Amino acid sequence: xxxxxxxxxxxxxxxxxxxxxxxxxxxxxxxxxxxxxxxxxxxxxxxxxxxxxxxxxxxxxxxxxxxxxxxxxxxxxxxxxxxxxxxxxxxxxxxxxxxxxxxxxxxxxxxxxxxxxxxxxxxxxxxxxxxxxxxxxxxxxxxxxxxxxxxxxxxxxxxxxxxxxxxxxxxxxxxxxxxxxxxxxxxxxxxxxxxxxxxxxxxxxxxxxxxxxxxxxxxxxxxxxxxxxxxxxxxxxxxxxxxxxxxxxxxxxxxxxxxxxxxxxxxxxxxxxxxxxxxxxxxxxxxxxxxxxxxxxxxxxxxxxxxxxxxxxxxxxxxxxxxxxxxxxxxxxxxxxxxxxxxxxxxxxxxxxxxxxxxxxxxxxxxxxxxxxxxxxxxxxxxxxxxxxxxxxxxxxxxxxxxxxxxxxxxxxxxxxxxxxxxxxxxxxxxxxxxxxxxxxxxxxxxxxxxxxxxxxxxxxx
Numbered sequence: 001x002x003x004x005x006x007x008x009x010x011x012x013x014x015x016x017x018x019x020x021x022x023x024x025x026x027x028x029x030x031x032x033x034x035x036x037x038x039x040x041x042x043x044x045x046x047x048x049x050x051x052x053x054x055x056x057x058x059x060x061x062x063x064x065x066x067x068x069x070x071x072x073x074x075x076x077x078x079x080x081x082x083x084x085x086x087x088x089x090x091x092x093x094x095x096x097x098x099x100x101x102x103x104x105x106x107x108x109x110x111x112x113x114x115x116x117x118x119x120x121x122x123x124x125x126x127x128x129x130x131x132x133x134x135x136x137x138x139x140x141x142x143x144x145x146x147x148x149x150x151x152x153x154x155x156x157x158x159x160x161x162x163x164x165x166x167x168x169x170x171x172x173x174x175x176x177x178x179x180x181x182x183x184x185x186x187x188x189x190x191x192x193x194x195x196x197x198x199x200x201x202x203x204x205x206x207x208x209x210x211x212x213x214x215x216x217x218x219x220x221x222x223x224x225x226x227x228x229x230x231x232x233x234x235x236x237x238x239x240x241x242x243x244x245x246x247x248x249x250x251x252x253x254x255x256x257x258x259x260x261x262x263x264x265x266x267x268x269x270x271x272x273x274x275x276x277x278x279x280x281x282x283x284x285x286x287x288x289x290x291x292x293x294x295x296x297x298x299x300x301x302x303x304x305x306x307x308x309x310x311x312x313x314x315x316x317x318x319x320x321x322x323x324x325x326x327x328x329x330x331x332x333x334x335x336x337x338x339x340x341x342x343x344x345x346x347x348x349x350x351x352x353x354x355x356x357x358x359x360x361x362x363x364x365x366x367x368x369x370x371x372x373x374x375x376x377x378x379x380x381x382x383x384x385x386x387x388x389x390x391x392x393x394x395x396x397x398x399x400x401x402x403x404x405x406x407x408x409x410x411x412x413x414x415x416x417x418x419x420x421x422x423x424x425x426x427x428x429x430x431x432x433x434x435x436x437x438x439x440x441x442x443x444x445x446x447x448x449x450x451x452x453x454x455x456x457x458x459x460x461x462x
Contacts, residue, residue, distance in 0.1 A: 002132030003090050004065070005029070006097065006124060007078040010110040013037040016075070017117060019124050027058050032067040032080045046071065052087050055080070070094050073108045096137045097127060103139045104148050122146040138184045140270055182232070184253055184270040191230045194446040196269065196437075198237075199224040202281065202428045204456040206300060217298040219281040219429045221245075227269040229439075229446055236438040237265040237276075244430050245279040281430040298429060301325050302333075302393075304418065306462040314345075314406035315414065321390070322398045330393035331423045336385055338415040339405050343384050348403035350375040350388065375399060420458045428452040 005019030007029055013036075021029050035055045043049045053067045065082035068090035077098065079090040098108075100123060105112050113120050126145055129135045136142055181187075201224060206217035239245075242263040250256065251267070251274055258266035265276065283297065302325075307318040323330050339346075352375060374391040388401045405412070434450050 002134070003085065003093055003128070004080040004082055004132055005128065006094075007033060007080070008113065008120075009033065009036075009076045009078065011074040011076075013040070013076075016110060016113055017120055017124070019128060020130075022130055025058065025062075028065075029080065031055050031058060032065070032078055036067055036069050036076065036078055040076075051091075068094065070098070072098055073110075075108070075110050075113070093128075093134055096134070097123075100127065100137065100139060100142065104146075116149045119146060119149050138270070140184055140186050140272070144186070182253075182268055184251075184274075185232070185268060186271055187232075189230055189271055191228050194229050194444050195449070196229055196235075196446055197226045197449040198276070198434065198451075199226075200428055200430075200432055200450070200452040202430060202452070202454050204298060204300075204429065204454065204458065206298065206456075206458045208300060208304075208458060208460045210306075210462050212303060214298070214300060217300070219298050220278070221281055221428070221430065221432075222278045223276040224273065225269060225276045226273045227271060229269065229271075229442070230444065231442045232268060233439045233446075234441045235265070235267055235269060236436075236440070237267075238435045238437075239263075240433045240435045241431065244281055244283060244432070245277075246282045247280040249278040251276050299324070300458060301424065301456070302330060302420070302422070304420070304460045306418070306460075308414070308462060310412055310414070312411065313408060314404065315339075315412050316404040317402070319388070319401045319418070320398060321393070321400075321420075323393045323396055325395050325424070327395060328424050328427050329395065331391070331425060332421070333390040333393055334421045335388040335390075335401070336419045336421075337417070339379075339384050339386055340407065340413040340415070341384060342407035342410045343405045343412070343414070344381065344408070345406045346379045346386065346403060347405075348377045348386075348388075348401060350377050351400050351402075352397065375401075377401065377403075416462055418460045418462065420456070420460055422456045422458075424454040424456075426452060427454050429454060 004024060005021045007018040008016045010016055013033070015029075015033060018029055032053075032055050035053050036049075039049050039053050040046065049069075051068065051070070053069065055065045055067055057064045063082060065080055066087065068079040068081060068087050070077055070091070077094055079094050081087060081090045101108055101113075101120070104119065104123070105116065123142065123146055126136050126142060127134060136145065200221060202219050202221040204217065204219050207215045209215055236258075245263075248259070250259070250265075251270075253267040253269060253274075254277065255266040258264055267276070269276075281298075301323065303322045305320045305322075309316045319335070321333070321335065375389065377386065377388045379386050386403075386405075390399055393399060432452070437448050439446060
């Protein structure tokens, strides 16, 4: 068995479009829409809704089911499942369908899908068969079956030209959607400039206790690839230190036997953007520490010292962030912490070393800028979250935020953790370097580019 279908809702909970649901009653999708809308209405915050909602049977003859759902822009996408189906199967298909919509429309919104209702409905029909099993989810194959929306296509449609019939016949404007023996790559691709780029993006996720000792730290990475190569190139990509990549998940184009034998990527790439591989960085090169990430011993690129004083009707804080990097800058640093219910009258000083002043007022989003040092702060009175931003923190630099708040009606209960996000350009924790990229099967020499980037999300407790 597979998933029962898909339902797309707008931000008011009304359906925009849904699958046919051929093997179920007409009430079946309505039950799931009501169940999810009721769960969202009862939740204090949208993030508190259970991602899998139980749906009771319509009558005694039916069986109960479940509904997987995700938030996407100003929409919510539902995936009803029934029988012995793993909910992860539903979420995997939801993610694949969202990526297809992004490939077709770019920025997603309810208005965009309403304007391109015909294209979305064709995608629903082509990506999921009547039995609930994924059918065609490769964007390269879908583009030949379902034409992306464009001004030319709309003009031809108004003029009465049946461009779909011409393309699907394998003559004239196209070579047919199933003419290529490789499902993820079109046949007969030609580019005047052949090039391929690799972006290695790594994300640090860590929890640090109040003593500055990491309780857990893990680095997850992915290799984003953008291929613009003519013909059918066969690529062989090797790294100097590929042994640090563990728990890998590959694009279907990667030959697993070559990776198992020599830790090299052998593949015929899809056309355009795709993720070649996801991985976890392990300094020891062993996946044995998958259940104990403290063994990885990933260094945190900054240090935080905090001093919170909680009083009867308010509190004060003094936070110092110091970069531990030597040759790179910490960029787009954001430190957030919740001051608790009733927090108001925020006063802060954001500074680098000494100097820099920002004071808040009583508006919904109070803010202040720390002089010309590149630091600022803002307070969201609705979420009770204080945000401290540092645009660019040079190596070994130190930054400070001092402030106070009050809670006139209730005792202060701030969150005992800081959420820190940051970026580091041209840097990866794994120090992954490309040794060589060989391309066979074609005579041209393509332009190759490789770059790295690190992002981080650290919970620092106090």
